[in-house]
Amino acid sequence: MAENPETDDTIETTKQNQSEEEVEHxxxxxxxxxxxxxxxxxxxxxxxSPPSATQVNFVSYFITDFTKPGxxxxxxxxxxxxxxxxxxxxxxxxxxxxxxxxxxxNVGKSDRSVLKVSGKRKKNAMRSExxxxxxxxxxxKDSYIVRCCVKGSLLxxxxxxxKQPQLLNSSADREGYIAIIMPTRPADWTKNKESLITxxxxxxxxxxxx
Amino acid sequence: MADETKPASGDSAGLSNGLVSHGxxxxxxxxxxxxxxxxxxxxxxxxxxxxxxxxFRLVSVEAFDxxxxxxxxxxxxxxxxxxxxxxxxSEESSCCIVCxxxxxxxxxxxxxxxxxxxxxxxxxxxxxxxxxxxxHEFDSFGxxxxxxxxxxxxxxxxxxxxKGKYNSESWLQSEKISVKxxxxxxxxxxxxxxxxxxxxxxxxxxxxxxxxxxxxAQGASETTRERKKRKTDEENGSTxxxxxxxxxVYEPCILSIHCNKMPIFFSGRYFKYSRNVSQTRWIIDDExxxxxxxxxxxxxxxxxACLGDSYKFxxxxxxxxxxxxxxxxxxxxxxPFLIEVQNSRKCPSQQSLTExxxxxxxxxxxxxGVKDLKxxxxxxxxxxxxxxxxxxxxxxAIVWIARPVEEKDIDSISxxxxxxxxxxxxxRVLHRRSPLERERTIHWMKVEKIxxxxxxxxxxxxxxxxxxxxxxxxxxxxxTTPSMxxxxxxxxxxxxxxxxxxxxxxx
Numbered sequence: 001m002a003e004n005p006e007t008d009d010t011i012e013t014t015k016q017n018q019s020e021e022e023v024e025h026x027x028x029x030x031x032x033x034x035x036x037x038x039x040x041x042x043x044x045x046x047x048x049s050p051p052s053a054t055q056v057n058f059v060s061y062f063i064t065d066f067t068k069p070g071x072x073x074x075x076x077x078x079x080x081x082x083x084x085x086x087x088x089x090x091x092x093x094x095x096x097x098x099x100x101x102x103x104x105x106n107v108g109k110s111d112r113s114v115l116k117v118s119g120k121r122k123k124n125a126m127r128s129e130x131x132x133x134x135x136x137x138x139x140x141k142d143s144y145i146v147r148c149c150v151k152g153s154l155l156x157x158x159x160x161x162x163k164q165p166q167l168l169n170s171s172a173d174r175e176g177y178i179a180i181i182m183p184t185r186p187a188d189w190t191k192n193k194e195s196l197i198t199x200x201x202x203x204x205x206x207x208x209x210x
Numbered sequence: 211m212a213d214e215t216k217p218a219s220g221d222s223a224g225l226s227n228g229l230v231s232h233g234x235x236x237x238x239x240x241x242x243x244x245x246x247x248x249x250x251x252x253x254x255x256x257x258x259x260x261x262x263x264x265x266f267r268l269v270s271v272e273a274f275d276x277x278x279x280x281x282x283x284x285x286x287x288x289x290x291x292x293x294x295x296x297x298x299x300s301e302e303s304s305c306c307i308v309c310x311x312x313x314x315x316x317x318x319x320x321x322x323x324x325x326x327x328x329x330x331x332x333x334x335x336x337x338x339x340x341x342x343x344x345x346h347e348f349d350s351f352g353x354x355x356x357x358x359x360x361x362x363x364x365x366x367x368x369x370x371x372x373k374g375k376y377n378s379e380s381w382l383q384s385e386k387i388s389v390k391x392x393x394x395x396x397x398x399x400x401x402x403x404x405x406x407x408x409x410x411x412x413x414x415x416x417x418x419x420x421x422x423x424x425x426x427a428q429g430a431s432e433t434t435r436e437r438k439k440r441k442t443d444e445e446n447g448s449t450x451x452x453x454x455x456x457x458x459v460y461e462p463c464i465l466s467i468h469c470n471k472m473p474i475f476f477s478g479r480y481f482k483y484s485r486n487v488s489q490t491r492w493i494i495d496d497e498x499x500x501x502x503x504x505x506x507x508x509x510x511x512x513x514x515a516c517l518g519d520s521y522k523f524x525x526x527x528x529x530x531x532x533x534x535x536x537x538x539x540x541x542x543x544x545x546p547f548l549i550e551v552q553n554s555r556k557c558p559s560q561q562s563l564t565e566x567x568x569x570x571x572x573x574x575x576x577x578x579g580v581k582d583l584k585x586x587x588x589x590x591x592x593x594x595x596x597x598x599x600x601x602x603x604x605x606x607a608i609v610w611i612a613r614p615v616e617e618k619d620i621d622s623i624s625x626x627x628x629x630x631x632x633x634x635x636x637x638r639v640l641h642r643r644s645p646l647e648r649e650r651t652i653h654w655m656k657v658e659k660i661x662x663x664x665x666x667x668x669x670x671x672x673x674x675x676x677x678x679x680x681x682x683x684x685x686x687x688x689x690t691t692p693s694m695x696x697x698x699x700x701x702x703x704x705x706x707x708x709x710x711x712x713x714x715x716x717x
């Protein structure tokens with residue numbers, strides 16, 4: 001078992017390089033650890049199911065039996081005043097077999113889905129009253145008119161629904177939203193609000209757990 | 211108070227009659243110029259009440275000269291009047307009906323005291339005192355002079371009168387230097403001497419503003435009717451101006467001095483440690499939102515060191531109040547910013563800036579950190595512009611998903627490079643921004659599991675400037691695609707977001 005000095009040397013150097021790399025690596029590691037502990041320091045206990053972005057950023061309002069029985073809609077109002085409109089879970093359209101199969105924005109005098117609102121001042125936005133028709137949703141059985149519920153400017157309709165109406169069935173409260181309306185004056189919203197009910201009241205009324 | 215019989219310029223050793231027959235070339239030239247003026251016009255103007263230097267301005271053919279500054283008004287008067295080198299006017303001249311005392315070096319100060327100066331250097335000394343009160347440090351200055359509009363009207367009236375009497379004279383045809391420019395010619399050099407500074411179109415301006423003492427007493431501005439009459443008279447070629455037209459009361463102007471320094475800039479990078487600190491002052495209905503602002507924590511420390519009037523904060527980008535900008539052992543570059551200070555009186559040294567930086571970094575409440583604070587010149591805007599465009603930003607987000615995180619999720623996310631996403635203007639800013647669809651790039655992502663939780667993970671990502679991260683995670687009602695949720699096929703929410711790095715160009 002003769003010792004080979006050359007190999008020994010090489011082994012020595014490799015060991016040295018390795019430990020240098022290790023030092024570098026552990027420096028990086030330290031930084032990563034420090035970053036991670038900084039990042040995680042504020043959160044406290046992570047709840048099993050945190051509130052959703054909608055719940056955090058919006059106040060939920062509902063209107064039930066709007067112009068016709070069973071026509072229940074939600075109005076999610078953001079802190080900046082914008083209102084997201086959609087179908088509440090108890091809307092009668094969902095009761096039909098097969099759910100909603102089609103949506104048509106061409107109601108009233110114009111096709112709501114071809115609006116081109118532009119600029120900070122939201123030029124060309126359609127003015128809406130609370131009972132202005134927004135769209136028509138159809139099931140195998142029947143079709144139902146959805147209305148604006150809010151007086152203001154119609155900024156956007158969810159045109160994804162045209163190709164994917166099933167979003168209304170699967171997530172009417174998120175990806176299946178129908179439109180975004182900006183109330184033009186604070187006074188308009190205050191007046192509007194009188195005909196709306198809160199989430200608690202809605203739950204109580206419909207005896208539904210959401 | 212200089213002796214009225216001597217010219218203020220020094221050089222008249224031994225001669226008691228105000229004459230400098232040899233020695234002072236300047237005064238000699240002025241004397242000769244005075245003698246060469248049209249004597250009829252001079253006499254008329256003197257009796258109307260026009261001051262000596264205005265007479266030079268209006269009647270002389272030669273250019274108005276700074277030499278006039280060193281000869282006292284009374285000496286000038288004696289040279290204009292009789293040419294008698296011995297006589298000297300001993301009355302105090304009344305306020306000029308054209309320049310209202312401006313070229314006579316007479317004004318009212320803030321306390322309404324009348325201030326008279328014999329010559330340009332005396333006047334400059336008074337102005338210097340007032341400038342010093344403003345407290346600026348400077349080695350060069352620009353001079354601005356503002357005079358009331360009535361001076362122009364007074365001048366027009368006198369010229370009209372002169373045209374009426376001496377229409378064909380050649381000296382009347384040349385362009386006359388304005389009162390404003392004449393004052394600058396007279397006082398610029400003496401000011402340079404008494405302020406000890408150079409003159410240039412520099413970043414430090416001294417503004418001399420003359421204003422009417424009172425409305426009635428200034429040969430008050432023309433009424434519309436008077437103006438119409440004057441214009442028609444001019445057109446008709448008739449001049450109704452006579453010596454009687456000038457019988458109003460004239461009072462010297464009030465002089466106020468204002469010094470202004472152009473804004474100076476400081477650059478640096480900041481870190482934000484608190485989730486309750488907004489970037490800029492945020493006040494709604496008189497109530498402050500958040501605990502403090504980055505702008506005030508930094509600007510509020512720099513402003514006093516500059517003895518400035520106010521400051522403006524500019525940053526290359528912004529983050530939400532509830533996001534922090536992380537600093538790990540001085541890594542992470544922080545967000546670039548500029549502080550612009552208006553009307554600073556002094557420019558703090560780099561040493562002072564370093565001390566300010568330390569003070570902010572060592573403060574008890576660790577809200578904000580600063581690095582690389584330094585003075586920066588006119589290239590600051592180019593720096594900000596290039597920063598805005600090029601920067602990539604790195605973030606760390608805490609994400610929750612509706613189902614447990616699996617290894618394949620970690621792999622599928624990390625494998626996405628240069629992912630293009632389309633973001634419609636987020637609902638949370640849609641009220642104040644244009645409804646647009648913006649394409650953005652997520653350069654890379656990395657997932658780290660969090661101990662003790664199967665639904666949460668740490669997401670590190672590097673994105674193009676202008677990407678809305680929160681919306682990329684929760685999808686913003688499907689208006690950002692793809693989103694974390696759509697990639698993983700389930701609902702995703704963002705719990706916390708921090709900026710870990712802001713790269714600018716090569717830095």
